[in-house]
Amino acid sequence: MKLHLPLAWPAAPPSHAGVVLRPFRDSDAHLAAELTQDPYIRLISTIPARPTAEEAMEWILHQNGRFTEGMGYSFAIADAATDRALGQIGMWLKAVETGRATAGYLVAPSARGRGVGAAALTALTAFAWTLPVLHRVELYIEPWNTGSIRTAEASGYQREGLLRSHQSIGGERRDMLLYAAIRS
DSSP: OOOOSOOOOOSSOOEETTEEEEOOOGGGHHHHHHHTTSHHHHHHSSOOSSOOHHHHHHHHHHHHHHHHTTSEEEEEEEETTTOOEEEEEEEEOTTGGGTEEEEEEEEOGGGTTTTHHHHHHHHHHHHHTTSTTOOEEEEEEOTTOHHHHHHHHHTTOEEEEEEEEEEEETTEEEEEEEEEEEOO
């Protein structure tokens, strides 16, 4: 779906608490392999299991192409001091005409437990509010995923409810918690 709204890439990279959200670079290819060390990420992402160097580069190109294809924004989560990619975060705009976006994030196993996801989600949400059309950003999180729940809550998202049998993951229907941030 191509968007018909005048949306722009951020003039300055969104950042918060030691992370910066930037386009993916060829030097981020290591991230694709690191992310797939987590079996759950292999279920929910477009990264092939055990990606070759060529597949990792294709994944990077796909992430960078999401904006030009009108799907939304996909950013590398990078350490502000070293510029090393620590994960991926995106804001998907399928429902942008209704004022809603959906966010999602993947943090490399080596970067977990340090607040990287919460800092990235805070930066992404602040960027969302620079887009006048957006009034709500939603997250869908499986109830067992306490790390992602902590990330959402630390970033100011509020739990709104349980959506039963909401999404297919790995070929089976899964319940999802709905979390949201609303423009104040």
